[in-house]
Amino acid sequence: MSPSEIAERLQRELDAQPRPTMEDIARLEARVREFERRYEMPSDEVHEAIEDHRLHETADVVQWIFAIRALERARAR
Numbered sequence: 001m002s003p004s005e006i007a008e009r010l011q012r013e014l015d016a017q018p019r020p021t022m023e024d025i026a027r028l029e030a031r032v033r034e035f036e037r038r039y040e041m042p043s044d045e046v047h048e049a050i051e052d053h054r055l056h057e058t059a060d061v062v063q064w065i066f067a068i069r070a071l072e073r074a075r076a077r
Contacts, residue, residue: 020074028071035064043068 001009020028032043039061041049046065049055 019077025071025074028067028074031067032064032071035060035067039064 036042039055041055043064046055046061046068050057050061055061
């Protein structure tokens with residue numbers, strides 16, 4: 001399977017997923033806010049903080065990054 005075929009297949013699978021509800025988005029926002037409160041840092045600084053060694057890439061931080069990405073995807077749909 002070529003890279004473009006893989007990309008098309010993944011896009012079809014994403015398109016087939018149900019659209020997130022406002023409640024889904026609210027839950028993701030609350031989760032992201034909790035990480036921001038816990039680490040005393042806005043989400044848009046996470047990657048820079050990891051690169052600058054101000055934040056260690058722990059399992060908890062990875063969950064934060066996943067929550068940020070999930071929220072971004074949910075808002076985009």
